[in-house]
Amino acid sequence: MTILVTGGAGFIGSNFVLDWFQTSSEPVVNLDALTYAGNRANLASLQADARLSFVHGDICDRALVDSLLATHQPRAIVHFAAESHVDRSIHGPGAFMKTNVDGTFTLLEAARAYWGGLAGDAKAAFRFHHVSTDEVYGSLQPGAPAFTEDHPYEPNSPYSASKAASDHLVRAWHHTYGLPVVTTNCSNNYGPYHFPEKLIPLMIVNALAGKPLPVYGDGQQIRDWLYVGDHCSGIRAVLAGGKLGETYNIGGWNEQANIDIVKIVCGLLDELRPDPAGPYARLITYVTDRPGHDRRYAIDARKIERELGWRPAETFATGIRKTVQWYLANADWVASVQSGAYRDWVSTNYAERA
Template structure:
């Protein structure tokens, strides 16, 4: 298939592009605005591949989106382009409304116009896959319950509210206009090529530099962690085999408190690159909690596991060790980002 991936130079999007082209042999058209979190190095290994093409465009430009679909003969769309950092959404919610809500609307309208003009055989194969987050469901009590596909939406941050709105738009375009859509909601991702402002890479890089490891509140907030490569496999399955009009939750069955994650990173760094100053747990500091910080997220992935046969391959322990090893071996990727785009103050803000 020829698949258009929006946001394909971001963390999850680039993993999807690599998986579709290198593992599954599909043709990918990456459409990315190249904002701060998009990195060319994440898709560098695809640049010379004849099954990969790149267009630097904004999803809010409806005419440009329709033009790419028509020029490239797109057979499916995977929509990952989004503003995704909760702290940034609190500081500046406007960008989240523009990209996540208005951008999704623009893309849906372009896809609708394109879909209506396709011949019958290509209409039968076409899919629009919207990739979302478990944060749209709000929070769960500690140790009680899991998010399912029927859990009511209760977003609590500007980021999650903007993603919830985009989810509703996608489903409305399916029910009202007959656009063949599938939707997925995932838990927290981690792995190679994750931008340095997110919790796990931030703690790895701060630990390497012997800088503070800031933890919000008491560190009791719990997240379910999903390796990005497991997520990419799940997304491809949802696109290719998922039932139209359905949503699928994708989780790693790896619930950990934020404090436990940071402690594990400190311990692994001590093992892999010992510090003369002693255990890196000494670097852990507790900072004021962020507004509206959800206590716990946890995904029930039964539907995708039973219907599509997907299973996470990475345990959190093995996946985290591999991730730290990747950051140790790929300084040329993250050092320019860290030096050019972040001050010490900004690096004190974390997500999760």
């Protein structure tokens, strides 16, 4: 028994692989293109583990995917591989269409051919688990009910539009061809190994370097925050017991405004690594908002709790403390991902917002 994980060197994917081996002895084949956010160092602790096979390759490479399926005969594909940063999608949407739309299409077609050749129990047991985002649902008004699985799709960025397209492809391949799929839409993840272009890790690394903490607009954009370890346990629950063709929202029950997140991070750093120059909140800098910035996301995660008994184990207070402590304890990892290309990107994205 084996599972194929796509994007397993990225933030959520690598956390999933690490989590998987804490609870299962089942081997994993990890297919990752190692783009800027993919990092094999995330899985350094498994380097000598024979249960993990790493393959450097692109999900758009049909011949490669076909070969992996034929060779390893996985019982499931867990599909994380995606371009995921809204700001990058605004600057360069093409990569998002290629990976998130074309890549998912390629995987679905390869999975359909592979699944069609299975028989008996192996065919009945096979699953294609598509990992998606709450951003496909658009933006919520203050006080509006949280996103349920039946909420209409209203993507507002090139990123969310590409993920919405991939969700629709997965649904269509189930309804048209019978491919046994499940989809999960998660809220904003945070935790270890998060590439420091997203809000929480960016605030941590900038604060420690004494750099400005850029906050878009008025900082009142609200998100539901999900600790990545909880997301991994939710995915395992859906993979094991989710109904075919169904979507499950995975959320943290933790709505927070961006500016409050930044202040919480500053407070934890003041406690755990005080700066002689003064409180880290002095570095908060409001910058021009990004185009089409969604105002609020919120996940209603009652379906996964009702049907599969899953709830997040972490509160935001416990999860954010673990996250800040991890970054403080792993300065070498942080330094290793802050390459010249990363610095160029940060300069490009934020210089125009000063």
